[in-house]
Amino acid sequence: MKLDFSVAVHSLLYLDAHRPNKVSSRELAQSLHLNPVMIRNILSVLHKQGYLIGTVGKNGGYQLEKALTEMNLGDLYDLTIPPTLSYARFITGHSGTDDEATESPIAANISETLTDLFTVADRQYRAYYHQFTMADLQRDIEHHGTFLAKERGLDS
Amino acid sequence: MKLDFSVAVHSLLYLDAHRPNKVSSRELAQSLHLNPVMIRNILSVLHKQGYLIGTVGKNGGYQLEKALTEMNLGDLYDLTIPPTLSYARFITGHSGTDDEATESPIAANISETLTDLFTVADRQYRAYYHQFTMADLQRDIEHHGTFLAKERGLDS
16 A cells, blocks of 8 residues: 555654654654554564664664665565556456357457556556665655656656 | 556457447447446547547447557556546645644655655656557557567666
């Protein structure tokens, strides 16, 4: 879900801004105006992947384990919004129960064609995010327009 | 919805394969294994945009108005899956009721940054589809692998 990506990114920026303090999931939830359970689920994924360390108990909390420059935005996107494994529900055509002999060549082949098209489009979409790190995103927070400027640069 | 794009593309290929015959929405629905109402809704959009002509009554039906080479795949994508106008529900941070003075700089600015990021990513995603016409898609139906081969060509 796209919101998961936004929550991950926002949490990492917040933890970075509060280095070297430990930050509780409750504090993060308050700052992001979100349910603490949702925050904890996403922090748990980031924790497993080594983005942060967590300590429990009184004075416990989360701290970043890496610099923002070491956090690739595409990796975070793939982690929080995994690629679609099957486009079956988005595609018409061949169903397993059809008699293939009587099926039209279009119905028999459109699934493979659209799966290829959607798969390549999705890979190129993700490649866009992989160009950036969390440090680029932080730069845009401080001074809006860097992503738009880069796009204009590509066009010219 | 991505399925709408697939239905539009499949319908156009079917109508192309049956030129110069008129095809009823019932026949299309049977071939695509879909509800005739869904087919009619999508054909109505394609009709309004001049992709096909429809005649009513006995012997009525749909016929293509253009050649497949004149149908851009990105135009069809934009038509059936319009761009997201607001990413608000995918983004954390500033809410209208916050006291801006007490809000953190991250929460105050992340919405604009993520909106820019998502908007540019989506525009580049759509640009991928705009490279192709329905004739390219038909070619892949007849001989799978053209989209994958083009992707490999870009990489090398």
